[in-house]
Amino acid sequence: MVGMARVLLDTNVIIDLMGRGLPIPTVNKRGAIRRVRRGVVMGLIRDLCRGGLCVTTQDVIYEAVNTVIHRFAEYGHGVSTDEVMGIINDVLRLYSIGVLGDDDLSNEDLEVVAWVIEEVWNQLVEGGGPCGGRFSDDAVNNILNEFLGIKLLAIALSRDWHIVTTDCGLACCLPVIIGNAVWGPRRMYDGVGTVRITVEAQHGTRRLHAIIILIAEGQVRRSRSALECCTACCGLINRQ
Amino acid sequence: MRVWGIAYILISEALMRLALNWLRNALTLLKASAYFLRGRLKSVGRALLRDLNEDLSSIVKEDCELMRIGEFFSRAGVYVDGDDVNRRRRLGGYGEGST
Numbered sequence: 001m002v003g004m005a006r007v008l009l010d011t012n013v014i015i016d017l018m019g020r021g022l023p024i025p026t027v028n029k030r031g032a033i034r035r036v037r038r039g040v041v042m043g044l045i046r047d048l049c050r051g052g053l054c055v056t057t058q059d060v061i062y063e064a065v066n067t068v069i070h071r072f073a074e075y076g077h078g079v080s081t082d083e084v085m086g087i088i089n090d091v092l093r094l095y096s097i098g099v100l101g102d103d104d105l106s107n108e109d110l111e112v113v114a115w116v117i118e119e120v121w122n123q124l125v126e127g128g129g130p131c132g133g134r135f136s137d138d139a140v141n142n143i144l145n146e147f148l149g150i151k152l153l154a155i156a157l158s159r160d161w162h163i164v165t166t167d168c169g170l171a172c173c174l175p176v177i178i179g180n181a182v183w184g185p186r187r188m189y190d191g192v193g194t195v196r197i198t199v200e201a202q203h204g205t206r207r208l209h210a211i212i213i214l215i216a217e218g219q220v221r222r223s224r225s226a227l228e229c230c231t232a233c234c235g236l237i238n239r240q
Numbered sequence: 241m242r243v244w245g246i247a248y249i250l251i252s253e254a255l256m257r258l259a260l261n262w263l264r265n266a267l268t269l270l271k272a273s274a275y276f277l278r279g280r281l282k283s284v285g286r287a288l289l290r291d292l293n294e295d296l297s298s299i300v301k302e303d304c305e306l307m308r309i310g311e312f313f314s315r316a317g318v319y320v321d322g323d324d325v326n327r328r329r330r331l332g333g334y335g336e337g338s339t
Contacts, residue, residue, distance in 0.1 A: 012322030018309055019321045034321055041322070067324050077316040087312050094305050146329060167326045 005211070007048050008156050009056040009097060010165035011063040011148065013215075016041040017091050018068075037166065040192040040215055045095055048164065055098040057155070059148050064088055105155070108206075113154040115203050119178045120150055149174060156210035157201060163212045168233030171214035172226045175199040179208070181226035186216075193221040195229075250303045250310070261295045 016038045048054060065084045072079040092099065105113075149170035156163045165171055175181035179201025186193045197212040214220070214229075223229035265288045272284045313320065 010325075012325040015320060015325055016322040018313070019319070034323070038321065063325065067328065068320055071320045071324060072316060072318050075316060075318045077318065079316075083312075087309055090305055090309055094302060149329060166322045167329065169326070169330060 004053070006159070006161045007054045008100075008152055008161050008163045009045070009054055009060070010152060010163060010167060010170065011056075011060045011067065012166045013041055013045065013164050014056060014060060014064045014088065014091060014097075015067060016166065017045060017095060018064075018087065036192055037215060040189050040194075041166070044164065044189055044194070044213075044215065049095045049097060052096050052098065054096065055100050056092075057152065058099060058101045059151060061085075061088060061099060063148055100155070106158075109155055109158045112158040112203055112206075112208065113151055116150050116154040116157070116174075116178055117147070120146065120174060123177045146174075153178075153199070153210065153212075156212070157199065157208040160209050163210065164215070165212065166215045168214065168216070168220045168229060171195075171197055171212045172220070172223070172229035172233055175212065176226050176230050183223070183225045183229070186221070189215075192216075195221070197226055197229075247307065250306055254299045254303050257299060258296065261292065265292060 019038050045054065065081060065088065068084045068087075069079055069081065091097070146169065149165075149167060152163055152165075153170060153174050155161065163170070172181070175197060179199060182198040182200075184196035184198060186195050188194075193216045195214045195216050197214060199208075199210045199212060201208045216223075216229075220229050220232050223232050269284060269288060
């Protein structure tokens with residue numbers, strides 16, 4: 001499916017890998033979709049990561065740790081960072097996933113990161129572009145929460161890598177904002193749709209390129225373009 | 241109960257994978273039989289048995305690790321999945337301390 005390109009894994013994918021086997025509290029259509037998606041994430045990652053091609057970033061690990069700790073807190077339980085790190089390390093070892101630290105980023109990578117942040121910031125704050133005005137004020141105020149997705153996309157663009165994510169904001173909206181996003185054919189993977197989005201952008205003299213594999217669901221899956229996906233994604237966001 | 245639930249899911253998935261591997265191996269064997277002589281088939285059979293044992297031990301090892309991860313969450317009855325991350329990114333999620 002991907003050839004020999006390195007595959008960058010988003011936090012939601014790492015968390016879904018952990019959740020395999022966990023009973024879902026609510027048994028409804030949404031719960032069923034979640035369960036199937038977790039199975040798809042696991043199968044896809046098992047295939048893609050064979051040969052040690054998968055990496056994630058130190059930021060993703062922090063986000064995963066924070067997400068798990070806060071989830072435990074919501075359930076009224078305390079858990080230490082070390083305990084959660086131990087579990088995440090199990091997942092990384094199980095699927096042969098490497099970790100990319102900030103020290104591993106080159107100047108070229110960092111230049112692209114800065115450029116993508118600038119592009120996204122301008123569009124969100126000024127309200128222009130296809131996704132302008134579709135994010136809530138809170139989301140604009142909390143642009144730092146989008147920073148991780150932005151950084152992943154920038155690294156993938158700078159290095160011509162692939163990203164695997166379940167985040168429609170990262171897969172559809174960010175590419176539309178910063179460049180040309182081409183919506184690929186949907187592929188069914190164990191009954192769940194996956195979409196390849198090719199992202200191209202021009203930064204100075206550099207032609208940037210990346211491929212995002214979105215494990216999609218619902219409205220996002222039915223979209224025919226990155227723009228439609230972005231609109232559907234914003235609809236999902238507003239409902240939450 | 242939750243631990244048994246996880247064990248059931250993992251075991252059923254492992255058995256399914258094992259069955260698929262058996263099927264794949266059996267098909268390979270059938271294909272091989274069209275091309276190889278009887279003596280040759282014996283060595284193919286031995287190779288398939290070795291592969292099967294390797295598959296089985298890797299499935300057991302992997303499912304033991306997954307079981308440990310499942311137990312970690314089920315002990316406290318905590319459910320977590322990728323949607324938690326996506327929601328948090330859009331809505332500011334858990335506030336301070338976010339990366």
